[in-house]
Amino acid sequence: MLLRGTAFTRLPTSLHLPATTAYRHHPHSLSISASASASSSSSATFPAAALSISDAELESRGFALHRDAASLDLDQLNAVFVAVGFPRRDPGKIRVALEHTDALVWVQQRRTEKPVAFARATGDGVFNAIIWDVVVDPSFQGIGLGKAVMERLVDDLLARGINNIALYSEPRVLGFYRPLGFVADPDGIRGMVYSRKPKRKK
Numbered sequence: 001m002l003l004r005g006t007a008f009t010r011l012p013t014s015l016h017l018p019a020t021t022a023y024r025h026h027p028h029s030l031s032i033s034a035s036a037s038a039s040s041s042s043s044a045t046f047p048a049a050a051l052s053i054s055d056a057e058l059e060s061r062g063f064a065l066h067r068d069a070a071s072l073d074l075d076q077l078n079a080v081f082v083a084v085g086f087p088r089r090d091p092g093k094i095r096v097a098l099e100h101t102d103a104l105v106w107v108q109q110r111r112t113e114k115p116v117a118f119a120r121a122t123g124d125g126v127f128n129a130i131i132w133d134v135v136v137d138p139s140f141q142g143i144g145l146g147k148a149v150m151e152r153l154v155d156d157l158l159a160r161g162i163n164n165i166a167l168y169s170e171p172r173v174l175g176f177y178r179p180l181g182f183v184a185d186p187d188g189i190r191g192m193v194y195s196r197k198p199k200r201k202k
């Protein structure tokens with residue numbers, strides 16, 4: 001599990017990015033969930049860091065940013081999930097999941113009106129959040145959209161004073177999350193998961 005928040009620990013220098021893309025090294029960048037929760041205050045918020053790509057630049061490249069699901073076509077979102085290898089999900093359940101989502105950011109290609117990048121976070125609204133479903137349509141990967149949605153999602157959470165931000169990362173994408181400020185097993189803290197695979201219907 002990767003955790004991010006405010007334990008007043010700096011990232012190792014080797015993880016710092018050049019100033020223009022530098023995310024995200026709010027001086028208080030890493031976190032241990034338990035102790036940070038005890039010391040964090042919902043009234044404490046954090047200034048937004050510079051974005052690697054501005055909203056205006058995204059617009060000029062034909063992409064629109066959204067922070068709610070009002071105009072999000074769930075079948076098209078499902079198609080992106082499937083395209084990256086996630087299982088196809090029941091659209092009704094996706095709808096419920098989004099209703100219980102605290103923050104989301106998605107990018108729409110203006111020409112087709114389809115979603116091409118997406119990330120969302122659930123949580124307690126005050127201390128903790130978990131990021132889910134970070135996906136970029138394969139045809140649009142590698143051009144900064146994943147980073148664009150993650151930067152904004154994290155900033156939106158920090159702006160609400162939510163400073164313990166966790167996510168599950170597949171091994172092959174650890175290198176995507178690390179420069180965004182996420183660390184695995186901070187101070188030896190281990191994520192533990194109880195997960196049961198649903199039985200297949202016959």
Ligand SMILES: CC(C)(COP(=O)(O)OP(=O)(O)OC[C@H]1O[C@@H](n2cnc3c(N)ncnc32)[C@H](O)[C@@H]1OP(=O)(O)O)[C@@H](O)C(=O)NCCC(=O)NCCS
Nearest residue numbers: 084135136141142143144145146147169170172173175176
């Ligand atoms: C992982 C994913 C969201 C990245 O989105 P993306 O739009 O392709 O990534 P970006 O173009 O924004 O890349 C941002 C930076 O991360 C790097 N990066 C992207 N994917 C990476 C990976 N798998 N490993 C290491 N670095 C990666 C890029 O090189 C880029 O570096 P830079 O800022 O130094 O130029 C996307 O590849 C994806 O949807 N993958 C399939 C679904 C998935 O695995 N989701 C995560 C589940 S845990």
